[in-house]
Amino acid sequence: MSHTGAPAISLQPDIAILNRLRAIQPLLLSLVGLVAAVVMFAWWFPALGRALPDGWQLMKFNTALGMALCSLSLHLSGRGGRRRMRGAALAALLTVMLALSALGMHAWGGGLGLETLFAGDAESSRPGLMSLQTASYLLLAAVVALLIRQRKSRFSSLADALTGVLLTTCLVVLAGYVFGAARLFGQEAEVRTSPHTLACMLILAFVAVARRSEYGYFSVIVALGLGSKMARMLAPVALLLPFLLAYIAAHGAARGLMASPYALALSTTLTSLVFFLLVVLMARRINELENDLRDLSLKDELTGLFNRRGCYLLGEQSLRDARRARSTLSVLYFDLNHLKRVNDELGHDAGDRLLCEMVSVMKLGLRANDILARLGGDEFVAVIRGDLHESRRVVRRLRETARARAANSPLEQGVSFSVGSAASGEPGADTFDGLVRLADQRMYAQKQAFRRGLEPADDAAGPGLAMNG
Ligand SMILES: Nc1nc2c(ncn2[C@@H]2O[C@H](COP(=O)(O)OP(=O)(O)OP(=O)(O)O)[C@@H](O)[C@H]2O)c(=O)[nH]1
Numbered sequence: 001m002s003h004t005g006a007p008a009i010s011l012q013p014d015i016a017i018l019n020r021l022r023a024i025q026p027l028l029l030s031l032v033g034l035v036a037a038v039v040m041f042a043w044w045f046p047a048l049g050r051a052l053p054d055g056w057q058l059m060k061f062n063t064a065l066g067m068a069l070c071s072l073s074l075h076l077s078g079r080g081g082r083r084r085m086r087g088a089a090l091a092a093l094l095t096v097m098l099a100l101s102a103l104g105m106h107a108w109g110g111g112l113g114l115e116t117l118f119a120g121d122a123e124s125s126r127p128g129l130m131s132l133q134t135a136s137y138l139l140l141a142a143v144v145a146l147l148i149r150q151r152k153s154r155f156s157s158l159a160d161a162l163t164g165v166l167l168t169t170c171l172v173v174l175a176g177y178v179f180g181a182a183r184l185f186g187q188e189a190e191v192r193t194s195p196h197t198l199a200c201m202l203i204l205a206f207v208a209v210a211r212r213s214e215y216g217y218f219s220v221i222v223a224l225g226l227g228s229k230m231a232r233m234l235a236p237v238a239l240l241l242p243f244l245l246a247y248i249a250a251h252g253a254a255r256g257l258m259a260s261p262y263a264l265a266l267s268t269t270l271t272s273l274v275f276f277l278l279v280v281l282m283a284r285r286i287n288e289l290e291n292d293l294r295d296l297s298l299k300d301e302l303t304g305l306f307n308r309r310g311c312y313l314l315g316e317q318s319l320r321d322a323r324r325a326r327s328t329l330s331v332l333y334f335d336l337n338h339l340k341r342v343n344d345e346l347g348h349d350a351g352d353r354l355l356c357e358m359v360s361v362m363k364l365g366l367r368a369n370d371i372l373a374r375l376g377g378d379e380f381v382a383v384i385r386g387d388l389h390e391s392r393r394v395v396r397r398l399r400e401t402a403r404a405r406a407a408n409s410p411l412e413q414g415v416s417f418s419v420g421s422a423a424s425g426e427p428g429a430d431t432f433d434g435l436v437r438l439a440d441q442r443m444y445a446q447k448q449a450f451r452r453g454l455e456p457a458d459d460a461a462g463p464g465l466a467m468n469g
Pocket of ligand 1: 302335336337338339340341343347348349350351352355376377378
């Protein structure tokens with residue numbers, strides 16, 4: 001949270017993504033409703049069943065009803081209204097009862113009497129009974145649907161945790177399906193999850209995650225921050241790529257293209273490699289971000305020089321180094337002349353150009369390892385190795401450079417500034433801040449003289465220097 005109490009900008013949701021997710025949900029839920037309705041009608045009307053592709057019967061009537069109710073519940077809870085919310089809760093509760101009934105039947109051979117509402121598949125070992133994994137999934141999905149709009153408190157965390165478990169269940173069932181592990185959850189092969197049931201499961205889990213991203217922990221997926229953008233980009237890769245690689249390996253082995261241990265070794269190596277690349281990618285991006293943040297906090301945007309914070313950070317370190325090396329450090333404090341006039345008469349852009357021209361003059365006249373900073377407005381600082389004689393030489397060089405480059409300045413006579421300098425070891429310059437203050441005072445004295453129309457010689461009036469071009 002920022003000090004204003006509002007969430008930091010990077011944690012705020014990306015409205016465009018939220019809107020896209022909201023727009024797609026009714027479509028997806030209708031698709032689940034349609035599949036469920038077709039299957040339910042096919043159980044009722046055998047003629048319709050015969051017209052459907054083989055395998056539709058793998059979705060039991062109760063499963064189809066549970067999916068339809070779950071999708072209805074998520075649909076109704078999507079938007080306001082107490083009546084809609086009551087309808088959503090009722091649909092979710094009915095799903096809970098259907099699922100509990102089936103689970104009871106699997107666990108101890110007796111349910112709530114709802115476990116086989118339409119047992120048209122008499123030849124199956126358990127006619128009309130949904131599989132254990134489907135019943136577990138529907139129970140979870142229904143509870144998530146009941147809690148889907150929880151914003152605060154423990155219930156919001158519970159809703160997020162259960163959504164995570166729901167997603168995990170989907171992945172387990174998907175893995176069971178892709179790799180033919182029909183006995184996952186201890187099931188017989190004939191009560192395995194059908195592709196259309198799996199599709200409905202994945203869609204409902206996706207909608208649950210999308211909905212939770214508006215309220216709880218999953219909001220990280222839709223936030224504006226760079227981390228969220230990265231998550232949106234990498235999550236599909238992280239979730240699906242291991243499946244794809246393992247699937248290719250398993251099928252390669254099944255078709256005799258490669259012995260099974262080799263296929264396993266290859267897919268594991270590729271998966272490790274891909275995840276390693278993802279980690280490297282993330283590390284690079286985070287480092288770049290850290291660099292940008294450091295630049296933002298230590299540098300001045302207009303000129304690219306260090307700002308006050310950067311100047312003090314490096315200046316204090318340089319002063320410590322200079323003391324250890326028994327050398328002298330000097331600070332030159334510059335104040336541009338006429339910036340206000342240039343702003344007023346020629347515009348703010350011309351004022352900015354004058355500031356940038358000052359930076360060019362400083363860069364040309366100073367060494368690459370000198371510290372250059374803009375403390376704010378039209379005030380600049382240079383931290384150099386050397387005493388006050390060296391400072392004077394630097395100022396003379398800068399003045400010449402400024403005159404030589406007059407054509408680049410919005411002012412006819414070129415960039416013009418007042419400057420004061422102070423060297424370590426002088427009284428009152430024990431600390432870096434002391435050095436800056438002393439140089440500033442001397443600059444100010446010279447500025448006053450300049451305003452009175454005086455033009456002091458480089459070494460007149462002690463260490464303070466002023467020049468106007
Ligand atoms: N264009 C521009 N102007 C700025 C920027 N930062 C501060 N200023 C303006 O710079 C002016 C600085 O004020 P002064 O120090 O009185 O300006 P000056 O004309 O140089 O006055 P003297 O120092 O007496 O010569 C103010 O008008 C500020 O609004 C900036 O980033 N760009």
